[in-house]
Amino acid sequence: MQKRPILLNPIKNVGISQALAFTIHRSQIINCVVRWPGSVHDSRILGESHIYHRFQQNTPDGILLGDSGYPLLRWLMTPIATVTSNSQQNFNYAHTSTRGTIERINGILKRRFACLNYLRVEPKEACNIICACIAQYSTKKMSAHGGRHSTSRRSDRGTTTTSN
Numbered sequence: 288m289q290k291r292p293i294l295l296n297p298i299k300n301v302g303i304s305q306a307l308a309f310t311i312h313r314s315q316i317i318n319c320v321v322r323w324p325g326s327v328h329d330s331r332i333l334g335e336s337h338i339y340h341r342f343q344q345n346t347p348d349g350i351l352l353g354d355s356g357y358p359l360l361r362w363l364m365t366p367i368a369t370v371t372s373n374s375q376q377n378f379n380y381a382h383t384s385t386r387g388t389i390e391r392i393n394g395i396l397k398r399r400f401a402c403l404n405y406l407r408v409e410p411k412e413a414c415n416i417i418c419a420c421i422a423q424y425s426t427k428k429m430s431a432h433g434g435r436h437s438t439s440r441r442s443d444r445g446t447t448t449t450s451n
Contacts, residue, residue, distance in 0.1 A: 314392050316425050321417045324410065329356040333363075352386050396424055 320336045333339050333353070342351075342362045351363045359365050366382050367375045397403050400420040406413045 314388060314395070316392065316421055319418070319421050321414045321421075329354075330358055333357060352382060354386065396420060399424065 318338055320332060320338075323332050342360075346362050349362075353363050353365050355366050355368065357363060357365050364382065366379045370376050370379060400423075402416060403420060406416060408416065
């Protein structure tokens, strides 16, 4: 079976907090970091995440795809900034098309949980609301696919993790 890339992208416009979601095929969220103000840059959130430190020490059996706001790492592919050939243009097209999955998930989350569009609460409460929405979304996705993934909550405040 072909391995699919894991995608990462911030869930934008969630009020005063920012969420960084990691997804795999079938639109399942496998990890989400929710604890940073919306003004924090995506690459900083990634750099401070558990996933980043784990993957820096032990390269995963696969890759992550990120947008141009992330650094290029041995386990994280970003688009080619200056395209000089057709093959590079094709790579960027395939990269963008594949990353469309996380963008669709962002849209699904915001449609299903309209509160994510207009959170006007304290930061800690915003993190709890975002985590609850993601957990509910993930639970529905798991039950739809035979419950093959389990959800757990890391002790790191504001972080929700879903794993195999």
